[in-house]
Amino acid sequence: MSRIGAAIFVVLSVAYPLVVYWAMGRFEPRWLAVLLLVLALLRAVATRQAVWLVAAAGATLLALLATVSNEALPLKLYPALVNAVMLAVFATSLAFPPSAVERIARMTEPDLPPAGVVYTRRVTQVWCVFFVFNGALAVATALWTSDRVWALYNGLIAYVLIGTLFSVEWLVRRRVRARHSHG
Known part of the structure; x- marks a missing residue:
């Protein structure tokens, strides 16, 4: 493409x-x-x-x-489908390593240390939990809320949650790296 x-x-x-x-x-x-x-x-x-x-x-x-x-219901289920696919990708990578986050990390750090592998596996697990939570809310908003609430959650709140998770993970990663570089 x-x-x-x-x-x-x-x-x-x-x-x-x-x-x-x-x-x-x-x-x-x-x-x-x-x-x-x-x-x-x-x-x-x-x-x-x-x-x-x-x-x-x-x-x-x-x-x-x-x-x-x-x-409209099938159209409103698309965000849930996206979460299900992302969950499948991340969960499968836990069963068949390297984890999804490790693959991403190795793009910038090919020689990821063993502690980094453990950390990226944990982050992949966190993302799996997020995709379950976010996908469930995507389904719930499609089935049981107004179109306005569905659009607000799937068009704004879900992205804020994704950004928050990325930001928190970045802060945690900095602390983990600092701890491992000094220890």
Whole structure:
């Protein structure tokens, strides 16, 4: 995928809940399913990894369900699908090391020390818990709250939580590194 295609995918993915919320009163859900189908196709083109192809297939299924039923619920379940896929990626990496966070860490620090491997495994576990929590809230907001609450949670609050987790992990990592470099 080109850089432009990748940028379009990221922008559409991040803005998805807000775009769907804005468009819900203006367009029928079957027409909004086009956005989800575009995301699925961009994901399929961008990857050769099985998990992301499954994610693209899941998004396509949600888009088809929204098209056939002309209901918004399948469109609102996309954030839950994303969390389920991320959970699968991170949890699978715990069963079949290296962990997802270790792989990311080795991009900048190829000679990760044993303590770093243990730390990255723990961080991967934390992200797994986060994806369960965030995915459950994505499902709950899709099923049992208003469209406004769904969009607020999935289009803003979830991103604030992700940013908070990244920030807290960065602060913890600095302390762990300082402790290991002095000890």
